[in-house]
Amino acid sequence: MLDEKPDLVDDLFGSLNPLLKKYIDGYLSDTKGIYDISYGIKFDPKTSNLTLGSAKIDFKGDNIIVDNKPYKGTPGLYELIYKTRPGKYTEEDAATYYDIMQQTHIHKRKNN
DSSP, rough: GGGGGGHHHHHTTTOHHHHHHHHHHHHHHHSSSSSOSSSSSSSEETTTOOOOOOOOEETTTTTEEEEEEEEEEEEHHHHHHBBBSSSSSOOHHHHHHHHHHHHHHSSSSSGG
């Protein structure tokens, strides 16, 4: 997990935008199961990439890049991606998350 490699975490996430930093910090310090470790973003130590399902995920500003396809990063979309029980999100966030689910196969076993 990311918390096992603090230097790598600093290298990867040292200069995050505030919205993303909020969710990364919460994910790394979660002890109450608030953040989704089953279907959410994971770290692949072999490639040093973040993944979501079968796809590589990256960030540019608040935006989320899934296998080179950009999505507008909103607080609601981050809630849907990171949290077990998302809070506030819009219908547009839900539609975007659905598109990401279809692209990454996160809702399928072994992400096939």
